[in-house]
Amino acid sequence: MSDTAATLRRQMFGSAGLLALFAIVGGVLVAGTEALTRERIIEQQRASLRSTLTEVLPAERYTNALLDDTIRIRDPDLLGTDEPLTAYRARRGAEPVAVLFPVVAPDGYSGDIRLLVGIDTHGTLTGVRVLNHRETPGLGDAIETRRSDWIRQFAGLSLGEPPPRQWKVRKDGGQFDQFAGATITPRAVIKAVRQALVFFDTHRDTLLAPPVDTP
Numbered sequence: 001m002s003d004t005a006a007t008l009r010r011q012m013f014g015s016a017g018l019l020a021l022f023a024i025v026g027g028v029l030v031a032g033t034e035a036l037t038r039e040r041i042i043e044q045q046r047a048s049l050r051s052t053l054t055e056v057l058p059a060e061r062y063t064n065a066l067l068d069d070t071i072r073i074r075d076p077d078l079l080g081t082d083e084p085l086t087a088y089r090a091r092r093g094a095e096p097v098a099v100l101f102p103v104v105a106p107d108g109y110s111g112d113i114r115l116l117v118g119i120d121t122h123g124t125l126t127g128v129r130v131l132n133h134r135e136t137p138g139l140g141d142a143i144e145t146r147r148s149d150w151i152r153q154f155a156g157l158s159l160g161e162p163p164p165r166q167w168k169v170r171k172d173g174g175q176f177d178q179f180a181g182a183t184i185t186p187r188a189v190i191k192a193v194r195q196a197l198v199f200f201d202t203h204r205d206t207l208l209a210p211p212v213d214t215p
């Protein structure tokens with residue numbers, strides 16, 4: 001082999017090696033960034049969950065770590081979804097105070113509306129908030145607290161207050177206001193909240209049971 005051919009070969013291998021090195025370094029950087037982003041997203045989701053939990057039940061009403069005292073619940077009929085959901089138990093010392101859990105209103109104008117409900121040991125709602133929805137801005141989105149106070153009216157209500165026939169929008173003979181030009185969204189939310197109360201009533205003992213000690 002001539003000197004020129006050998007030099008050319010060395011240069012080719014050198015370039016290929018450099019390319020491979022860049023590919024490896026690039027790959028490691030992308031993977032690292034992805035892992036960091038994923039962690040940040042999880043932390044943001046936890047922070048957002050914590051703040052919604054606080055809106056449904058003020059932090060001064062309980063002393064335990066809500067996010068660590070959970071049970072899994074599943075009831076497609078009453079919770080509006082096939083998937084298992086997480087319920088958060090609030091306690092003062094050993095005494096149960098309330099349980100907070102998500103429910104799905106599957107019959108919103110644009111599909112699922114995810115709600116978080118809080119229910120105290122007496123079966124009274126401590127609050128309800130929307131976790132996410134795809135309802136129409138200016139119509140169905142009045143279920144959000146930044147758009148209206150409508151969702152706040154559930155705090156203090158229970159299965160018997162108002163009586164069952166009143167758990168409807170006014171247009172259907174109930175006590176809850178519908179929105180101007182939007183009845184489907186509030187109907188869906190009212191139904192889901194009432195079903196959450198029925199779920200609590202059915203599973204009260206399990207929901208309020210002491211946490212299982214993990215060794």
Ligand SMILES: Cc1cc2nc3c(=O)[nH]c(=O)nc-3n(C[C@H](O)[C@H](O)[C@H](O)COP(=O)(O)O)c2cc1C
Nearest residue numbers: 109110135136139140141171181182183184185186
């Ligand atoms: C483009 C468009 C978007 C709408 N978005 C909503 C909505 O988000 N929530 C809602 O309740 N109704 C929405 N409506 C109105 C419903 O179609 C319906 O007319 C209204 O809720 C009254 O329902 P009712 O006749 O059963 O009382 C929307 C209508 C249109 C045309």
